Structure formats: C-alpha cells, structure tokens
Amino acid sequence: MRPVERLVSALMLAGLVTAAVPADAHGIWFASRAKQPALIYGIGADDLDAVKRQPLVEKISAFDASFQPIPAVLRVSGPVLYVDAESQPTLLAAVLNNGTWSKMKDGEFVKKGRDEAPDAVLSEKTMKYAVGVQGPLTAAIPPLPGQSLQIVPVGAIPEKLGAPLTYKVLFMGKPVAGARLINDMINDPDAKEVATKADGTVTLPVRNQGLNVIRAVYDGPADDRKKVDRIEYTATLSYTLAHAPE
DSSP: OOHHHHHHHHHHHHHHHHHHGGGGEEEEEEEEEEEEEEEEEEEEEEOTTTTTTTEEEEEEEEETOOOOOOOOEEEEEETTTEESSSSSSEEEEEEEEEEEEEOOOSOOEEOOOOOOOTTTTTHHHEEEEEEEEEEESSSSOOOOOOOOOEEEEEEEOOTTTTTTEEEEEEEEEEEOOEEEEEEEETTOOTTOEEETTSSSSEEEOOOOSSSEEEEEEEEEEOTTTTTEEEEEEEEEEEEEEEOOOO
C-alpha cells in the first residue's frame, strides 16, 4: 500500500472509531465557563451541546458547607448550561437520564430497548451523575440525594498535582467493589480503568493543576428485563486546584 493510501485508510479508520463512540460513553461534569459554574456533557475534548440535553436532566442541586441544600436552577446562555444558585455553593450535583441504548451486531448503537431491538448484543439504560466541588471542604462529602453512583474523596484534596488521593465509590449510598475509574475524563478518556476494591476505594495521583474530572462506571441490575440487560451508571467528581500566583 502506498503512503497516500495508508494515510487515507488511517483517516477512514479514525472516522469510524470516532463515529462508533456510543452515547453511553459520555458523561456530565461541572466546569467553569467565564468564571461561572456550568454543567457540561461530553467526553474527552468533546464538549457537546448540553442545552440540547437539558430535558434529560432530572435533578440539579446545590449544597452549602454543611451540605444543606441551596436552591439552584439551570440557565441557558447560548450553547452553555450555567448553574445559578441562591448563594455560593460548596457542592453542585446533577442527574441526567440518557435513556435506553442497544448495541447491534454491526457495532451500531440505537436508542431502543431489547423489546424493540431483540437481536441486540447489549441493551442498557444509561444514567449520568455529577458532583462538583465549588468551595473549600470542611468535612467529608456524604451520600447526596439522588446520586445513585457517587465518587467521594477520602480525606483532604491535595493542593498539588501528583499527590495521592483516595476515592471511594458509593452505589446507593454504600461502598461498592468493581466500579471502574479513570483519573481524567477530559484529557485521558481512553485510560485503562482501575477497579475499586472491596471497600469501594481506589488511590490515584491527582492528575491536573487545574480542573480534575474523575469518572466511575458501574453496571447495576436491570429495572426491566424485557427492555434492558443492565443499568449503566456513570458518575464524575470534579474539583479544581489553584495555580501559582501570577
């Protein structure tokens, strides 16, 4: 094969790989946009249209330093979903129901359940959760309302990248073994996953001197075996380390 043909073939393959990324591989997280908190939908560098997916957001929450709820709403501004809270929050949280998806024998994902796609290789309901640290933590983050899958830091969040930090993954408020974590959903979305131990924990080095988005995935039992084989829960924990003074 000539060099040009190899290049074309590689580009075509890359396009196929990109096109094959299923909707259930995506997640939600909180990040700053123009110094305001926003709810982001995507994976890696793909910051996709969150406004289009606003109807899928089942819950948006804010909490103060004592983890008491603060009224909060989503506000659309152009292509961005900003979060407006009544007062400065310590935590933000969200739940997005991404619906039911089935993987067909050809690798294509369709937005149908097994009842509509009986020949599917896999049918699953996909739920997305996010918790974002917005202010100093003075106590351990508790299980939050509505967060069926939740990542919590064990101990204080370090101030410098590279320092070890233990994360605990909670499923229905309890530590769960076998949840699969990656350390950086934005800059390294294809990293090898690390499974939680029996106590629900994994220890990883803090990845970035800036925004950190840790992702966990856990496969839970189906709520309707006629439609899905399982429920895939995806959760993120986001926090930001300060940079050196300018």
